Amino acid sequence: MKSPPAHLVEELSQLGYTLMRLLLTEAKEIFAQEGLSRLQAEVLKLVAEGINLPSRLAEHLEVQPSQISHLLASLEEAGLIERRLDPQDRRRVLLTLTENGVALQRRIEAAWHQVYGRRLSRLSPEELHAFRDVLRKLTEVDDA
Template sequence: MNGPPAPLVEELSRLGYALMRLLLARAKEAFAREGLSLQQAEVLRLVREGVRLPSRLAEHLEVLPSQVSHLLASLEEGELLQRQPDSLDRRRVHLQLTPKGEEVERRLREAWLLVFGQQLGRLEPSELLLFRDLLKKLTEGERG
């Protein structure tokens, strides 16, 4: 199989990009109500999920370490995150959410689910299940 016809691929590409832009624009608005950017919200999410080193954040965000440093400084200033020195290697720091950061991250997660849920609400229950199955198929790793 050579894949779907090029015009269909092009149309699906445009629609996928449009959905992504729409969701990100709405998430940006929701996160701004908390006084945070998309990147700051993503840092909080990643730290909650267990990313504890600034170098790993840079990899996940696909940015330079200096950009991560600025993000961390702004989140520390807002008392949402703290850097703790590594007990074995004083050159390294570990990141952790403050109680305030945990609460803000929870609200951001709820805001994202509301944004995404509003778009998904346009689908019928059977369409939702089909959409889920299609997304799983498209995002699962290559089978060898």
């Protein structure tokens, strides 16, 4: 497959970066209104998705385990997560969202959908489907 022209790669790269920066800026504002940092909000999302080991959170967020420990301590102190010993392996800690954590994570997710939805509302139904199809293609894992 032939590579796209360099000028087009550059323009698409800049546009993609600008879109992500705009979305993250708006998301950070939402998180701040809820008293959370971006990483704290991401931890809530990942735990809600079933990533319940601190080591796996560190891998997903690409941070040091000590940073995860601080994030978890702050979320636990806020009453948003609980840490429990794994009944199968008492050396491991499992994470769960508390009732307040679930409610907060749902509010954040709904607000994020509104932010992203506002951007997407600029597209026609046909453009939305085309955009989805292009994103699916770009995010496919290569078989190599």
